[in-house]
Amino acid sequence: MNEDELRAAFARHEAEAPDMEQLNTTINREAARRRKRRGTLLAGSAAAAVALLVGIPVYLTGPARPVGQNTAASSHRATARKDLNLLLLGSDHRGSWAEGEARSDTIVIVHIPADRRKIYLISVNRDERVAIPGHGVDKINSAFFFGVQRKGGAQGGLELVEETLTQLSGITFDGGAVLEYAALRGITDTLGGVPVCLPGKVDIYLAPNARPSKQLPAGCQTLHGADALSLVRQRYGLPYGGLDRDRNAQRFLLGVAQKASELKLPEDAATILKLSRTDGLTIDLPDISALDLAGQLSNVKAADVVALSLTAAFHGDRQGETIPAEGLALLKAVKEGSIDAAIMAHPDLVLTR
Amino acid sequence: MTYEEFARARLAPLARYAVMLTGDRHSAEDLVQETMVRAQLKWRKVSRADAPEQYVKRMMVNLYLDWQRGSWWKRVLVRADAGAGLGVPDTAEGSADRDVIWQALSHLPRQQRAALVLRFYEDLPDAEIAEVLGCTVGTARGYVSKALTALRARLTPGLIAGGSR
Numbered sequence: 057m058n059e060d061e062l063r064a065a066f067a068r069h070e071a072e073a074p075d076m077e078q079l080n081t082t083i084n085r086e087a088a089r090r091r092k093r094r095g096t097l098l099a100g101s102a103a104a105a106v107a108l109l110v111g112i113p114v115y116l117t118g119p120a121r122p123v124g125q126n127t128a129a130s131s132h133r134a135t136a137r138k139d140l141n142l143l144l145l146g147s148d149h150r151g152s153w154a155e156g157e158a159r160s161d162t163i164v165i166v167h168i169p170a171d172r173r174k175i176y177l178i179s180v181n182r183d184e185r186v187a188i189p190g191h192g193v194d195k196i197n198s199a200f201f202f203g204v205q206r207k208g209g210a211q212g213g214l215e216l217v218e219e220t221l222t223q224l225s226g227i228t229f230d231g232g233a234v235l236e237y238a239a240l241r242g243i244t245d246t247l248g249g250v251p252v253c254l255p256g257k258v259d260i261y262l263a264p265n266a267r268p269s270k271q272l273p274a275g276c277q278t279l280h281g282a283d284a285l286s287l288v289r290q291r292y293g294l295p296y297g298g299l300d301r302d303r304n305a306q307r308f309l310l311g312v313a314q315k316a317s318e319l320k321l322p323e324d325a326a327t328i329l330k331l332s333r334t335d336g337l338t339i340d341l342p343d344i345s346a347l348d349l350a351g352q353l354s355n356v357k358a359a360d361v362v363a364l365s366l367t368a369a370f371h372g373d374r375q376g377e378t379i380p381a382e383g384l385a386l387l388k389a390v391k392e393g394s395i396d397a398a399i400m401a402h403p404d405l406v407l408t409r
Numbered sequence: 410m411t412y413e414e415f416a417r418a419r420l421a422p423l424a425r426y427a428v429m430l431t432g433d434r435h436s437a438e439d440l441v442q443e444t445m446v447r448a449q450l451k452w453r454k455v456s457r458a459d460a461p462e463q464y465v466k467r468m469m470v471n472l473y474l475d476w477q478r479g480s481w482w483k484r485v486l487v488r489a490d491a492g493a494g495l496g497v498p499d500t501a502e503g504s505a506d507r508d509v510i511w512q513a514l515s516h517l518p519r520q521q522r523a524a525l526v527l528r529f530y531e532d533l534p535d536a537e538i539a540e541v542l543g544c545t546v547g548t549a550r551g552y553v554s555k556a557l558t559a560l561r562a563r564l565t566p567g568l569i570a571g572g573s574r
Contacts, residue, residue: 057510057564059529059557065510066429066530073424074438080416083442087449323451 139393142166143218143232145200146240146288146305147210160200160217160234161298162288162305165227167390176395177309177363178386179302180221184366185376189219195376196220210234210338225387236336237289241281243312243337246330249278250311252287255408258304261292268293284308299365306363306407313361363407364399410461412452416445419462426466429526430473432515440476444469467541470527474519474542513563517556520544524552 146162160182167176182197191202196217203216211234218229235243244250253276259268260283272279272287279287287304294300316331366383379387382402389398399406423444427437448455448465458464514522520542527538539549 057561061510062525062529062557062560065508065514066526068508069428069511070425072428072434072437073421074434074441076421076424079424079438079442080420083416083445083449086442087446090446090450 137170139170139390140166140168140230141227141390142168143214143221143229144309145210145214145217145232145234147200147213147234147236148289159197160213161197162302163196163217164305164309165221165390167395169393169395174360174362176390177306177361178390179306179363179365181298181302181365181367181377183298183372183377184379185372186220186224186379188216189223210236214338221387225384226391227387234338237285239334239336240288240308241285242334243331244279244284245281246327246334247312247315249280250284250308250315251276251278252284252304252307252311253277254287254304254307258287258290259293260286260290263292279308279311296370299367299370302365303363303407310361310363362399364405365407366405368402368404410456412449412456415448415456415461415465419465420445423462423465423469426526426531427469427473429530430470430523432511432522440469440473444472447472463541466531470523470541471543473523476519509564510560513560516563517559521552521556521559524549525556528553 142165144162144164144166145160146164147160163180163182165176165178165180167178168174169176180196182195184196185193186196186199187193188196188199188202190206191199199217199220200213203213204210206212206216214232214234218232222228254272254274257274258272260270260272261268270283270286272283288301288308290304291297291301296303364386366386367377367380369380371378371380382398382405385401386395386398386405389395420441424437424441427441427444428434431437431440444465447468455461455464514525517525523542524538527533527541528535533541535546535549535553538553539546542549542552544552
């Protein structure tokens with residue numbers, strides 16, 4: 057056999073190519089079917105408030121282990137199908153932990169009921185005054201600071217905020233993540249921007265009485281890293297300051313959920329790897345398989361992610377805020393697995409999109 | 410270029426290319442369908458490539474190489490929709506003596522067959538073959554030469570068929 061015979065053999069069999077018209081029809085029909093399915097999947101992995109901050113890194117790095125030395129706090133956490141509560145913290149920390157100057161200005165409880173039909177994001181205003189174990193009554197954002205001091209690192213901060221919220225509400229946590237604001241910028245850029253819809257324009261101020269350095273317009277837009285960071289940090293100039301900031305953080309999380317859920321393996325493996333290596337992201341997910349969780353959440357759609365706050369208005373003074381009765385009722389409902397009823401009683405706690 | 414324009418111009422050559430890789434019409438149908446469905450779904454990315462057709466061919470080779478490893482075909486089962494194509498006689502039946510080469514090709518490992526298709530059907534230089542297969546130029550050359558040796562062994566009377574696999 058010479059090479060020309062081989063060429064001839066290939067050429068002879070060209071005629072076996074399938075019928076083009078039929079092929080084209082089948083391809084288009086299948087692509088349409090998958091596009092449709094992809095639409096639901098995309099929404100379906102709204103797990104991604106979890107999936108991004110928690111799932112993806114765990115998926116890539118294997119069994120999760122607490123970042124800090126202390127694992128005792130994890131040992132009581134159960135793995136059975138029950139309500140799941142995770143804690144997401146955004147920290148204003150920059151640079152070395154040794155400096156200890158870090159508070160958590162964004163505090164979100166992620167509540168996933170046992171039936172796995174919805175995901176609730178519950179923002180806790182950082183100014184709420186609560187009893188912090190070992191530190192008396194103080195603003196809740198300092199719990200993170202005290203925890204960092206006590207045990208060092210983000211893990212310590214996360215644990216003390218968990219303990220604080222557990223003491224306040226009885227809610228126990230199954231895991232959590234700490235996101236330094238710098239990480240948020242990296243994640244946003246890695247995702248190629250994050251979509252948000254703002255109900256009104258947001259002026260970006262760098263200090264309370266400075267002139268705004270930039271303005272984000274009202275309406276739906278895709279934010280890139282620097283603007284996303286500005287948005288979730290911005291409280292000056294908003295009608296409800298820190299409360300509005302929490303709302304914007306929720307809008308951002310919903311956008312992240314959407315973008316992260318569009319990622320697919322293997323095409324996006326490099327992106328996912330990059331996300332998992334984002335500087336400033338600390339994950340503590342001791343007993344949960346993120347993949348299992350993602351599977352359990354596969355029927356959750358974007359509309360099934362409900363963002364809530366503990367309060368719709370200010371209830372405090374210069375010393376700090378007090379969680380109103382409806383906020384406490386909401387926490388109690390999270391603990392008792394009756395959150396829908398609590399929301400019906402106070403629909404104004406729900407983020408309007 | 411829209412996907413539709415691309416498909417109109419390129420579906421036929423791609424389908425022929427799939428026949429060369431798989432060796433039979435039905436597998437080729439599956440392969441070209443799966444490739445084009447994926448190309449359509451990520452068309453924006455494909456159309457941004459320097460050479461969209463090369464890009465799609467690379468997708469196809471990768472799917473072909475993954476055929477058993479990744480088992481995409483188990484999940485997809487596009488073929489269930491395409492029943493009308495079944496039962497067309499293989500042209501080899503009428504020309505068995507000439508088609509011993511075609512038969513022999515079916516015994517090659519996938520990489521080797523793909524390398525031969527790229528070399529002798531697509532007429533690509535070694536460097537491009539290596540790029541498509543995701544290996545070094547040396548490895549690509551190795552695939553081609555091993556494949557030729559194996560084919561010759563199989564086509565030479567007196568040698569034990571399959572001994573070179």
